[in-house]
Structure formats: C-alpha cells, structure tokens
Amino acid sequence: MEVLVVRKAIKNLHLAVLPPNGWVRVSAPQAMKDDAIRTLLAVKLSWIKKQQAKFAAQARQTPREYVSGESHYYLGHRYRLEVLYKDKPARVELYGKNKIVLRVRPGSGLEKRQQVVLDWYRAELRALISELLPKWQERIGVRAAAWGIKRMKTRWGTCSHKAGRIWLNLELAKKPVSCIEYVVVHELLHLIEKKHNENFVNLMTKYLPKWRSEKQELNRFILSHEEWNY
Numbered sequence: 001m002e003v004l005v006v007r008k009a010i011k012n013l014h015l016a017v018l019p020p021n022g023w024v025r026v027s028a029p030q031a032m033k034d035d036a037i038r039t040l041l042a043v044k045l046s047w048i049k050k051q052q053a054k055f056a057a058q059a060r061q062t063p064r065e066y067v068s069g070e071s072h073y074y075l076g077h078r079y080r081l082e083v084l085y086k087d088k089p090a091r092v093e094l095y096g097k098n099k100i101v102l103r104v105r106p107g108s109g110l111e112k113r114q115q116v117v118l119d120w121y122r123a124e125l126r127a128l129i130s131e132l133l134p135k136w137q138e139r140i141g142v143r144a145a146a147w148g149i150k151r152m153k154t155r156w157g158t159c160s161h162k163a164g165r166i167w168l169n170l171e172l173a174k175k176p177v178s179c180i181e182y183v184v185v186h187e188l189l190h191l192i193e194k195k196h197n198e199n200f201v202n203l204m205t206k207y208l209p210k211w212r213s214e215k216q217e218l219n220r221f222i223l224s225h226e227e228w229n230y
Helices: 033-041 046-058 110-140 170-174 178-189 196-206 209-222
Strands: 003-008 015-019 022-030 073-074 077-085 091-095 101-106 148-149 159-160 163-169
Touching: 003 033, 003 046, 015 046, 022 033, 073 110, 073 170, 091 178, 101 110, 110 148, 110 170, 110 178, 110 196, 159 178, 163 170, 163 178, 170 178, 178 196, 178 209
Parallel strands: 003 022, 077 101, 148 163
Antiparallel strands: 015 022, 073 077, 091 101, 159 163
C-alpha cells in the first residue's frame, strides 16, 4: 500500500482515505518514526480497505466538457445540458423539468463554459443555504459567526469551532435538499460539540432523527469526475 506521509507540527497521527481513488494520507508529528506510522496503518488496515471499497463502488461521471447533451445534476435531479451561443451576457437557467440551458457568447471555451455553470451553482446554493441556516440556527440555538461556499476535495463541510466559521462544499448544489440540510445541521452542531463523539451523535439524532439515512444518501449519490493531487 502506498501512503503519503505529511509531517507537521502536531501531537497526534491523523489518518485519512481520500477521494476519488482511495489514496491514503497520514499526517504525523515531525519527530515520529516510520515504524510507529506503519503500526498505525497495520491496526487500521481493515478500516482503510473498507473506505477504499466505498470509493471504488461509487458511480462517477466522465469528465464534463459542458457541451449540449451532457448530463448535469442540480438538487439531486439529472438534467440535460443545452448550450446556446448568443452575443449576450452569459447565464444559466432551468428549462422545464429536465433541461439546463447555458447561454454563452460565441467562441467561449471550455474554461469559460465551466466557470459560468459553477458560478450558477454557487449562487443557487448560496440562496438555499441562506434559507436553511437561519431556520436551523434558531432551532438549535447557535449562530455561525460567518459561513461560505468553496470547492473542497475531501469534505462536504467544515466548521472552525473556535472561530465559529462554517464552510460548505460547492458540490452540494448537485445533491438533494435533504442532504444539504443534513450537512448544515452537522456543521452547526460542531459549534456545540467539536468532536464526533457520543454527545455529537445524540445531538444529531435529537435535531435530525433520520440523519443516518441522509448521510448514506449523500455518500451514495453520483460523484463528479475530479482529478485531485495530494
């Protein structure tokens, strides 16, 4: 097994199996010997293989070229993309129940077409989160100091417990609303409980009783094609 070892100014080992191909990364204290790292990997081998099997089993799109006829996802539904070239400002809009129309100026290349779609996803997700976040902040009784959306490689969301800041993955725009809501609740509860311990699980069950099924649905859903370097 090939493992990427990143040495940092930390006290404990951190093991991660990363998408899309199940690469293994270990963050280790700078002075820790290789034998200690190998011992951790030996102990966690069955868990590592289980995580790698999950990634291998997930459906994944081929690389998107943002041309007419491609399939693209929005809020859990599959749409067919239609690209129209007009000498007008670029925009994206839904047309009917199964079509996303991308309008760009003639000569717009792949990078431009992709960016217009990503900007649309970002705007749509921001509008949805702006509705979900206040609702759940009131129910839970917490308030994020700040929140934002960005493309992330390994997580659907993150929470800085100390700063009270939440980040959400742009890819969530493609997932069902119930899955997005699960991530919002998950990150808000980290403002109360930093770790994924029993208290955190109890809080998740209290506020979102069916959170386990939403988590499974989120991780089951088709993934975008990505080539990530670590």
